[in-house]
Structures are given as structure tokens and as C-alpha cells.
Amino acid sequence: MAGLEVVVRPVVFPDIRPAPAQPLPAADDPDKGFAVIRGNGAKHIDLTNSYSASVSTATQRETKRRVDVARIYQKKDDGTVNKENFVDIEVANKIWMEGPSEPSPDTGDHAFDVPDFPPGVIRGNVEVQNYRPIQEADNIEIKKHNHILRSGAEVEAGPI
Amino acid sequence: MPAGLPYFAWIDAGETTFGPEHLRWDEAVFSFELKQEEGNPASLTASVRRPRNVSGDPIGLLGPGRKIWAWFALDCGPALIKFRGRLVGIPTSLFEDLVTLEFVARPFDVVAQKAALADTLRVLPFYDEAVIDPERRKDPDVVLEGYTKIWHYDRETHVVTVSDEITGEDGMVEFDGASEDGKVLYDGLGLSLASGPLARVDVTAEYTWTQQASGTVDLTNYLISHWPGSIGGQIPSLNAADWPKHGSGLGDGWEVAESSAQDVFDFSTHTETRTGSITLEGTDDEGDSRITWSTSTSQVKSSGALISFGEIVTNDSSNATFDSNQSGAASASRSRSSTFAVVGVQSIVATLVAGYKAQRQCTERVSFSLFADVQPILTDPEDGEALRIEDIRSVNLSSGEDLAPIIDPRRRSYIATERGNQSLEHLIALARTNLMKRARAVEITFAPKLARMPEVTLRKSAFLAEPRVGEALGKIIGYSISLDGADGRPNCQIRIGCTIGRGGLATAIEGTPTYCSVDYTGPDYQQFIDRTILVAGFDDSSVGYQPPDASPNDDGIDFLSALRAQDVIDIDLVVEHGPDPTQDVPPTNEGNSRNTTSKETSELVAMRSEFIKNEILPQYETRAKFKLKSMTRAFATEYEMQVTDLKIPAGYDLEAA
Secondary structure (H helix, E strand, O other): OOOOOOEEEEOOOOOOOOOOOOOOOOOOOOOOOEEEEEEEOEEEEEEEEEEEEEEEEEOOEEEEEEEEEEEEEEEOOOOOEEEEEEEEEEEEEEEEEEOOOOOOOOOOOEOOOOOOOOOOOOOOOEEEEEOOOOOOEOOEEEEEEEEEEEOOEEEEEEOO | OOOOOEEEEEEOOOOOOOOHHHOOEOOOEEEEEEEEEOOOOOEEEEEEEOOEOOOOOEOOOOOOOOOOEEEEEEEOOOOEEEEEEEEOOOOEOOOOOEEEEEEEOOOOOHHHHHHHHHHHHOOOOOOOHHHOOHHHOOOHHHHHHHOOEEEEEOOOOOOEEEEEOOOOOOOEEEEOOOOOOOOEOOOOOEEEEOOOOEEEEEEEEEEEEEEEEEEEEEOHHHHHHHOOOOEOOEEEOOOHHHOOOOOOEEEOOEEEEEEEEEEOOOOOEEEEEEEEEEEEOOOOOOOEEEEEEEEEEEEEOOOOOEEEEEEEEEEEEEEEEOOOOOOOEEEEEEEEEEEEEEEEEOEEEEEEEEEEEEEEEEEEEEEEEEEEEEOOOOOOOOOOEEEEEEEEEEEEOOOOOOOOOOOOOOOOOOOOOHHHHHHHHHHHHHHHHHHHHHHOOEEEEEOEOHHHHHHOOOOOEEEEEEOOOEEEEEEEEEEEEEEEOOOOOEEEEEEEEEOEEOOOOOOOEOOEEOOOOHHHHOOOOOOEEOOEEEOOOOOOOOOEEEOOOOOOOOOOOOOOOOOOHHHHEEEEEEEEEOOOOOOOOOOOOOOOHHHOOHHHHHHHHHHHHHHHHHHHHHHHEEEEEEEEOOOOOOEEEEEEOEEOOEEOOEOOOHHHO
């Protein structure tokens, strides 16, 4: 037969204890509270290269000229002029030359200085060159002034 | 005056000192009973002849202007036993020749006296306000919870004191059975068992505080050293913009206190364009030759960390013109364009300092069983009554007052502190109080001679030697003295409560220090093994305990020390990247650009862009995770404290009875 049971009773105090603390939260959730650093260090970069080069060869061609027609008499050793003996010549005082077009202006960056073109070499599609007109003398007689000659054809002279 | 003569004097409330002028008979006392029980004020019940005036007409006892205070004294021979009280209640038998008056020796300022006395008793370990509801701390009765004491009201002065329930503090009244005055009357002797003693008290208490701390921890070196592929302090596959900014969250109670990040590489592009021309003056026949060129090249400023995906030629054309019409002009040109795709993989140089603000609820639950070393009343010593004290819980030990019990809210343990030990001793005091009171299981009543009664108060113990009961030592818990005019015999009675312990003292054990000799640092500096200390507040060496060592069941963070990264890392850094490409690199038209149409070229460029977008870039997606120990979670630690058996005075030996 079992012995007398231990009598256990709770003590009853007046209500003097502090209120219970807040109930404990659930155990720390292992899936929460992480520090997360996200990112992508890769970057797509498109690079472009381009290259262009050209070479042109241009030869100027005479298109017309303006000449003075002159008669040159023989001048004897004694200084006299022999009117019987002469030659007629055409002396150009202006020549029109046609050549390659002037290059279009540069717009890109220059890695180095572009040299200036020498004056008179190329000035557009048509170049005009003026020459000193022939001068009259005792044995030189100008027959026509400013006579225009086109390449392959002769045109009338201008007024003397 | 002969012994046994009573005196009765109506007095004013201010006559608090008994003098010869009070040896008078304002009323003819026919019978009386003066008694006092433990915890209560003394009372006097007196039957007096109905008061009459000089004309012989009855006087109303409750009439206005009549005195209600009275001195009562009884001549016991060597001395008077005196009582001062005030009339309470309505006298009974008002219209008979004998009326009964009830007086009580209760002070009118009992509340104030108790409050003042309670203020002096709020000392550890008997009173621990940490486990008292703040609303109840002013209650004077609550203060006695940890004491084996009870309120005592002096029957003459009405001074309220507390008196120990085991041992009287005002000395002992001896009835040795040998001397003439030491003998007690044969009649009136009685012994009873008030109740069975408690065998043990099981105590469970809960101490709670909010662990509070704030500070910073530099995580830079930890992150760099644990980041896969980190070389030279650089963290790969991230942009500076990806790095956590100041104030952003890092976990429970954590945020970024300081951070910095700089990209290592400059992936911005720049385009270099070169143009040039040269004119070669020709001979008269050949004319001049003009050569012009132009190049445009895009490049990334930083050359490192680039992955190339080949060249796609988007245009490759040439042209030649001959002088077939004799115009004098001939030309040749070539133009080529292509696109390269590269992927730059950035790295950063970064720092990260994490700031924390801890608010963690910590709880320590302490349990122990205190066994009483008492004589068995029941046949089986194992059978006994146990008491559970399990509702003890503390206020928040770290909040409210300037001097909160935890003192430093960063602490991981409360009960291991000096203040915490005092809380434990208070628990022992609670258990001890219950065991001591219930150990006072034997009550002996006896009838002393009248001459001894003036010595008797409820602040004294009494020793009784009587052949029928043997020897008994107990606290006087009640007395009475009465006299009836019918027989003229005074009846005296004393009741004592005797504890049935075995006596003895608990023994302190120095234990083994775990750090150094006690002489070197003193007894309170280090932890001990098997150390037992006595509760200093108890002057009877009745119980000792082993102060538990701090063993918090928490995450190991010690806020009292400077925290390092390894102290606060809960789950180590894991860095994940996106999937590897599942497709081969898309084709280009390298070496075959002349045979590629414009449409085909566009398709190739689009294919390459899609491939980089969908296959290459994702593999560098970086997701780094680590977990810092929570600064908001709660912890609970269980402690089972070892205590010695409670030694209880041997007031009466039941086994010898």
C-alpha cells in the first residue's frame, strides 16, 4: 500500500506581484533578419571603331585664255625698225584653269595640324591666273587686245 | 493593596503614563478578562455596575462628553499588570445592573505607526521591491512577507513594533518547575498540534530585464576576408551604388552606422577621332595627289576587368574613280566601321561599420526547494506537506528608477550579481518564513501563577519545565487573565508556540576558487565550486546556499566588452552569383564582313546584345547574405539553485514526548 501522498499546495499571496512581462516572442526565425547586399558589377559596353581614307589625283586643264595679239618688227643693228620683216604673236594676259574641287572643310578632331595649302595652287574648281600684258614699243605693235581663246576654238577679240 | 484587586480609571486620551492617580475605582468592576493574541492588540472585557449619578439615576455610557479611554490595572502581588484602552462598540446589557464594556489597546495612529515602521523594514534580503508591484510597495503589511515577524501592539504604550514568531526579542519568561514562582498550576495544561509542519517549499521566481546597449562593430575586415574572390581588399562583382548606405537596415536592431564604397574601375568611354590630309605635289604631267583619312575609336578608360565579345563589322566599303574622260581627276576611298562589345566587371573598395541598438528581453528563472529539518509528525518522514511559491516575478529590472536593480542594463545575468544574490536570498527568506511559521506546530497552554503575569508580553519567549510535557521553549503567542466576582479567583493562561525542529546550524563551505586564492582577491571576486554561503541577513545561521554562476542561455554577446565582428556574426557570409551561361558565344562576321549584308549585320549585333543581357550579365548578379545576432530577441535561462536544509530551533521534542 502506498504511503501517504505528499500534499502540495500553492501558496496564496495577496496580489502583490508585478504584472507578468510581455510573453516571450517566438524563437528567432532563422530565415529572417539577414543583411543582404545585392548588385551586379557587370556592365555591357558597346564600342565603335570607324576608319575612312581617300586619295585623289587632280591635274589642272586650261579652259580658255585671253591674249593680246602683237606684231614684232625686225630691229636692225643700227637701231632702225624694218617694217617689212615681222612676226605676229599671241601673248596671254589671263588663263583660266580648271582643276579638282576644293576639299570640304574638316569637322573632326585633329590629332595634328592640317597644313595650309600654298596660295594659288588650288582655289576652287576654276583658277584664274593673270599675267603682265605685253607693252607696246617701237618695234612692237599690238594688233588685238584681250582676244579670248577657248580650248579648241578661237573667239573674237575684245576691243583694243 | 491585596493581590487580585483591580483598578479602573476613566482617563483622557492624553494620559498615556500610568501613575498613582490611576489607582482608583471609577467603576465597580465585577468581572474582567484581559487577553491578547499574537498579531492583535490587547483587549479588556469588563463587567461593571451600571454607572449612576449622585441622585442614583443611571448614566448613559455613550453620552456626549463622557470619557472613552481607561486605565485598567490588576494587582498581581509583586507588580501590576496594566492595560490602557479605549471603549469600542456598544456596551452590552445597557439596562441591566451589570453592563459589559469592551476596550481595546489599539493605537489611533496605527496606520501611521505601521507605515513608519515598515519603512525601516524594507531591507534586503527580507524585502525585495524588485518582486513587488510598485502599486503595493507602500502597503506596510507587504513588508513582512519575508520576515518571521508579526505586528505587536503594546498594551500600555500602544507602540507598534514587530515581534519574531519564533524567538521573543524581549527575553524569556522561565517556568522551571522548581522554584515556587516557576511552577505552573496543574490544571490548565494542554498541548495541541496546530498543524502539520511544511516539509519543503518549492520556489520558482522569474527575473526580467531589458538588456540595453548601443554601439558599433566594424565589419569591413570580416566581409573582405570572407568574400569569395576578394583580392587586395577589393570586393568583386559589385558597384559602389550597390553597397549599403548609412542608415539602411542590416538585421534585427542593426543598421549601417558608417559606410563607404568606391568603384575600382572607370568604365566610362571616350572616343578619339583623328583626321588628316596631305597633298603630294605631282609632276607637270601627273598633277597633285591629295590623301585624307579619318579614324574614330571608342575606348573604355579602365583597361582591366574587361571581357571582349568580338568585333562585328557594320560597314566596309571602298570606291575608285579613274580619269576615263580625261578630266584630270581620279580618286579611291575606303570606309570601315565596326562595333565591339565588352563586359566590364566592376569591383569596389568598401567599408562597413554596423551600429546596433539592443533591446533584448532577458529572463532568468530560478527554482529551488528548501527542505525543513523538522521532527516527523507523521509516521513516514517522507510524507509531508509541501508548498509551492511560483508566482514570483520581478518588475523590469532595467527600467524606471535611476538605480535599477540590474544597475548596468548591458548585463547578461542578474542573479549572479551582488544585487541578484540578494534577490535570491529574498527567495530563501520567503521559503524560510513559511517553513519556520509552519514548524511552530506545537502549542502548549499552561496556567502560571498570578504573580508572573506582569512579566508576560507577546514579545517574549517562555520556557516551561513541567513533568507532564517535559521541557518546552516557545514564543508566547497568547495570554489572558480573568477574574469573576462570583468566585474571586483569578485565572491566568499563557499559550506558547514551539517549533519542532532539530536545532543546529547550517555550515558555510568555502569551496574551491576557480581563479586564484581567496587571500589574493577576497571572497567576492571570482567563482567558486561547491561553495556554500550563509544568508547574511539571517542571524541564526539557519540556511545556506550556493550562489549560481552566471550561465546565460543567450547568444554569447557580452555588451560589457568591445564587440568584434566575430562576436556578432550569427550566420557567416554567403555570396551567391547568377547561373553560368547556357549558350555559346554568338557568332560575329569577323573575316567575312564583305559578304555580310546590312540586315545580317544588324541581326548579329542584336543577337550579341541579347546574349550579353540574358546570359553574361546574370552570371555576375551578386547576392551576399550574412546574419548578425538579433538585438531584439528574447532569452530565458533556467537556474536550479542548491540550498541547505533549513535548520529550525528545537522548541519541543515530539520524539521524547
